[in-house]
Amino acid sequence: MFRRLMTFDEAKKVIDEQLKLKPLGAEEISLLEAYNRVLAEDVVATLDIPPFNRSTVDGYAVKAADTFGAEENQPVQLRICGSVSVGEPPKITVNPGEAAEIVTGAPIPEGADAVVMVEDTDRDGDLLRVYRAVTRDENVMKKGADIKKGETALKAGQVLGASEIGVLAALGFAKAKVFKAPVVAVLSTGAEVTEPGKPLPPGKIYDINAYSLSTAVRESGGKPLYLGVIPDDKAALRTALERALASADMVVTSGGVSVGPKDLTPQTVAALGEPGLLVCGIAVKPGKPTTIALVGEKPVFALPGHPASTLLMFHLLVRPVIQLMSGRTAREDRAVKALAATRMFSAKGRRTFVMVKLKHDELKRLVAVPVETGASGAITTLAKADGFVEIPENQQFIDSDEEVTVTLLKSTLLL
Ligand code: AMP
Ligand code: MG
Numbered sequence: 001m002f003r004r005l006m007t008f009d010e011a012k013k014v015i016d017e018q019l020k021l022k023p024l025g026a027e028e029i030s031l032l033e034a035y036n037r038v039l040a041e042d043v044v045a046t047l048d049i050p051p052f053n054r055s056t057v058d059g060y061a062v063k064a065a066d067t068f069g070a071e072e073n074q075p076v077q078l079r080i081c082g083s084v085s086v087g088e089p090p091k092i093t094v095n096p097g098e099a100a101e102i103v104t105g106a107p108i109p110e111g112a113d114a115v116v117m118v119e120d121t122d123r124d125g126d127l128l129r130v131y132r133a134v135t136r137d138e139n140v141m142k143k144g145a146d147i148k149k150g151e152t153a154l155k156a157g158q159v160l161g162a163s164e165i166g167v168l169a170a171l172g173f174a175k176a177k178v179f180k181a182p183v184v185a186v187l188s189t190g191a192e193v194t195e196p197g198k199p200l201p202p203g204k205i206y207d208i209n210a211y212s213l214s215t216a217v218r219e220s221g222g223k224p225l226y227l228g229v230i231p232d233d234k235a236a237l238r239t240a241l242e243r244a245l246a247s248a249d250m251v252v253t254s255g256g257v258s259v260g261p262k263d264l265t266p267q268t269v270a271a272l273g274e275p276g277l278l279v280c281g282i283a284v285k286p287g288k289p290t291t292i293a294l295v296g297e298k299p300v301f302a303l304p305g306h307p308a309s310t311l312l313m314f315h316l317l318v319r320p321v322i323q324l325m326s327g328r329t330a331r332e333d334r335a336v337k338a339l340a341a342t343r344m345f346s347a348k349g350r351r352t353f354v355m356v357k358l359k360h361d362e363l364k365r366l367v368a369v370p371v372e373t374g375a376s377g378a379i380t381t382l383a384k385a386d387g388f389v390e391i392p393e394n395q396q397f398i399d400s401d402e403e404v405t406v407t408l409l410k411s412t413l414l415l
Contacts, residue, residue: 005283007393008316008351014278015292015317019299021324024180024249031168034160036221037178038327043154048144049170053108057139060099060121060128061112067133075129084109099128108140115139147171157329159221179327184222185244186214188229189237189255189265190305195229208307208379209254213314217252220319221326232262241272241300249325250298252318255305257289265302266291272300283393285347287313308381312353312388315409334408335387338368344398346391354398355385356406368406386410 006014026040055061062078070076082092083101090109094100099116100109108115113136120132147153153167160168160176168176187210194204196211207229214224225248230240237256244251256265270277272295279292286309291302301318303310320330338358346352356368371385387408391398398404 005281005288006279008282008284011279011282011290011292011317015299015321018275018278018294019321020297021321023327024182024325026177027180028175028177030175031165031173034165034168034176034178035162036218037160037176037181038221039154039156039158039160039164040177040179040327041156042152043168043171043173043176045147045149045151045153045171047171048149049147050141050143050145053143054141055102055104055106055108055115055139056141057115057117058103059118059139060116060130061094061102061109062099062114062116062130062134063094063096063112064114064134064136064138066097066099067114067116067130070130070133072131075131076133078128078130080123080126080128099130113137113140157327159328182222182249182322182325183225183247184217184322185225185227185248185251186210186217187227187240187244187251187253189232189253190229191231191262193229193255209303209305209310212307212311212379212382213252213254213303216311216314216319217322220322221328222250222322232256232264234264234268237264237268238271241268245272245295245298245300248298250321251300252303252314253301254303254310257291257302257304259289263289269293269300269302283350284313285350285352287316287353288350290317292317307379308355311382312355316353335405336366336408337403338366338406340389340398340400340402340404341367341369343400344370344389344391344404346393346395346397348396349393351393352391353388354391355381355388357384358386358406368404382409 066078067076078097078099081098081100084090084106086103086106090107092100092109094109094111102115114134116130116134122129154164158164188207192204193207194200196206210226214226217224227240227244230237253265256263269291275294277293281288282290287304289304290313293300299321303313323330344354355371357371359367359369361367368389371381387406389404389406
């Protein structure tokens, strides 16, 4: 099969222009299912949060003016007129010279405008001594102080995490309107590839890619659909790909894209339907044989078999596609500046991605140390790497001590 390698930028442009990416539509789901989904509409508060003035401490609801002048050695005396519990409207009114026992979270009763902390009082039957003055609204969370009725509490496009889901619950919503998560079929290929959990016959290896890719799909906002390991057989591969296209919004395969006699993925993908192949190899290292097709409106990404290459290509090319389809705005990756620990060489004429680990040197400077890639088949390459350094096509190497930009692969990295 004839191949003209596209540059990395050309391949990105083809993806942007040909895939016509947009969110897949919206659905209503339960808050408990909403983690990592994207809001499809603004959320406007239909009530004040908190819905009433409430105490933030355990103590006594009072008129602040009644406590003025109270000091450690000169307490003010008030009469206890009753108590307020959580979860019900107060049944009492606090008149001048009175105090009502109150607990954290309970509504402030009529007449009171502040709460004295229990630690600043002592009590003798109905008599309360207050040893510290409070100002108006002290220890009171006012109605609507958190969220005001009519306010836009969350915006369309926000990704739902623990705190956003908490806001929805505070407002009384049991469901959220979110963009549909694209279903991404994940296929592995190769006669040597065996599913984990089964015995490993001689000459075989366990399937890494289906698991690392499925997890990467989830991290990007998609729903992985694992369709198993397909042997290097054209008919079996075609059947599996057709099944994948029928049940998913896009397909990601790994392996079988090189130029060996068993590398059947590109020709099989090419024959699946119009418009067909868009990218047939990219001038990058690693990841050169990466193949991309469009069948109807569904993208098919055929990634290389080497686990580190496949995951890097996923990160660079597939992740942004899933992000857009799931309603996310494809954001720039986080990056940091560091000094190259050693000279880093590029592959001639190809955009080269050097996996690096970040460390502090003796002078506390951040340095980027290349991760041994001896065999790009190693999954540990990516597991050890904090990010990558990009060397442009026209540059031969980056010199030791040169400042480089490290694109971070792990968002949770602490520097
Ligand atoms: P291929 O592109 O099919 O020739 O695969 C390249 C290398 O990656 C070979 O060493 C394969 O055994 C390995 N490989 C392919 N698929 C997987 C997979 N799903 N998990 C782990 N290694 C794989
Ligand atoms: Mg193979």
